[in-house]
Amino acid sequence: MRVPLSWLREYVDLPATETGRDVQAKLISAGLEVETVEQLGHDLKGPLVVGQVLTIEELEGFKKPIRFCTVDVGRANGTGEPQEIVCGARNFAVGDKVVVVLPGATLPGGFSISARKTYGRTSHGMICSSDELGMGDDGTKGIIVLPPETEVGRDAIELLELVDEVLDIAVTANRGDCLSIRGVARETAIAYGLPLRDPALLDVPAPNAFGYPVKISEPLGCDRFTARTVSGLRPEARSPIWLQRRLQKVGMRPISLAVDVTNYVMMELGQPLHAYDRGLVQGAIGVRRAEEGETIVTLDGVERTLHAEDLVITDDRGPIGLAGVMGGANTEIADHDDVEGATTDVVIEAAHFDAVSIARTARRHKLSSEASRRFERGVDPQAASAAAQRTVDLLVLLAGGTADAGVTEVIAPSAPHTITVPADHPDKVAGVTYGRETVVRRLQEIGCDVYGQDELIVTVPSWRPDLLEANDLAEEVIRLEGYENLPSTLPKPPSGRGLTHRQRLHRRVGRALAGAGYVEAPNYPFVSEQVFDQLGLDADDPARRVVRLVNPLSDEEPALRTSLLPGLLGALRRNDGRGSHDLALFETGLVFHPRAERPVAGHVPVDRRPTDEEIAALDAALPEQPRHVAVVLAGAREQAGWWGKGRPADWADAVEAARVVAREAGADLVVRKGRYGPWHPGRCAELVVVADGAEQVVGHAGELHPRVLKALGLPERTCAMEVNLDGLERAGDDTPQAPGISTFPVATQDVALVVDKPVPHAEVEAALREGAGELLEGIRLFDVYENAEQLGDGKKSLAYALRFRAGDRTLTVDEASAARDAAVALAAERTGAVLRG
Ligand code: TYR
Incomplete structure (x- = not known):
């Protein structure tokens, strides 16, 4: 707003x-x-004044038509002589009042005005359009033509309320x-702490029997309808400048007097209103649900086929408005330009419609209007008659109409909402002692009636339909007393430690990737299903099995992601499109896989804590939600400069990112050649870990497939990596804390093992690790060697450095050797490794 x-x-x-x-x-x-x-x-500076066009001379021989004008600006130019001005716009005539900016002035954007030669004449200033004055859209493309009664020479900055x-x-x-x-x-x-002059406090005549006839057949959808009529509007009347300006400032476009007035009152009081051309309404106005398949042409010129749930305003022939959303074309107010057929008599509607019904209609017809936005969020039903009165008053004042004596008011009676709340409830919620007096005063300030001592009986004001229960009232007290005055105390975590292991890993991974030059780009978890085709996934790829949302934010993205790539690649594309070409982005987040069988969700109790079984049942009904980490890269990985030539990002960077993540998870990552839909077949690495003795593919890295780049509009050679962080973590070292630091020296032992080529390094390493026992501090593969002559056919040599250390003593050589031998023995047993002599 x-x-x-x-x-x-x-x-x-x-x-x-x-x-x-x-x-x-x-x-x-x-x-x-x-x-x-x-x-x-x-940044606006005068002189900016009202002028009257005296003469117009058409200048010939230029590409576009140009006018040379003389304009009376009164004494604003110091001489009283007509100002000579060249102007390219044509929507004005001799005699019109216009806005003139004189030499010496500055327009918005720091545009300073001086006399200058143009089109063979000298222009001493400019005749202005609303755009040039920074006023926003006034619906016309040309210069501003002011009402004829505007006084020549008057300061236009003040007149147009430009500041x-x-x-x-x-x-x-x-x-x-x-x-x-x-x-x-x-x-x-x-x-x-100041008094409010409530603009809704107006004298409104009592309803009577001779107002415009209204019949509500659907009181559940419409509990209030006020109708007023005004006759004899002057067809040539236009909205005065102050009204147009206010509409522009709140972001609306002035259209015609009657429409502008209804919009103005809506902005002022929050009550949407509609003005019907009385001459076009046939018989009584009604409110009912639409008949399935019935149609209406709305004011935007679109024919809409209605749904049985839509609320409509009708006359004898059928719908004349989509209630609370948009009026119908068949009863539209005729524009003042069209003086012949111009509207002279109007019926004004100020009604109150059901929020949910309006929201559903607006959504169904993809038609969100200023009116529907308000009804959806709750309009003060008590404001309807005041808003109708205010509209009538303005139409009488500005268009010379007559307010008809008839006042129609159809109201479905309802009791005001009352909430019972212990006076110390806000104290309990906030953990602060406000005391009864403060609580009562704050509630009264927002318009509540409050009775009672320890137990308060609170009647909420009609304009706050959002206040439903005791906690809502507590929130009001707390916000008015100031959130900034709440003491901040950290909640005590159950274990006595700050973050969970998961949270810590998440942070570590984020920091490590940031350290490697990646920028975090969190995305919405929603995707379209077409994206899987664009990513080149096979028809039976498990990533295509998605959880679909019942009520998606956007119809284009109705599914929950199974991969982080669509979101990240979208971010990459958008940034690339806006001129940032060297990009390295990462995201850590959940992806969602439906359960093989869809269990029935349990019931969530609202009045007590759920039991462990209930929680388990709820969990089982949720999709599986593993955490993934992904990166995307394009353009230069290293910038060129005096320090070097720079280097484009390539697939090895994506693989390195996987290693960075694996290191933080304490997992030993095996990287081998792979093949998977989104990646270039020759430049795709498969990321593998060993968990519970079995190999597991946890992700992929490399350069994306050219077809994928094309389908998604991505820059050349975009690279990506995606890995399942939970999978990495399972394979990782499960001691979450960093090991204690020992001050005793380290003992290093190197071993070279010969194994069959297909045996993965990770398996050998896992066996070494387990066999070496507690004294092992670290293990690192430092050499891989293949030579058929020396090692035999189909064999490779893996060389490891083992680091041993004890926390409480210096290790003897014998102790370290014994641990190494135990490690080699287990590797021999598990993988057939032979110690290389
Ligand atoms: N007058 C506005 C319009 O025509 C908003 C409105 C529409 C108000 C329908 C009430 C109503 O029932 O768009």
């Missing part, structure tokens, strides 16, 4: 010295996420009340 500070000040008497940033800080501390404060016109500050607030889904200036003003008033 965009909130101009000038508008906010209308309802709260903020000290004049308060800046947008000050208000931002206050609101953030009250829990509203004010993302930015936009400074409008901060302002606009707070941009990311309103959370529960705070629909803050999608209005009224709501934000209320929060501001509370934050500053």
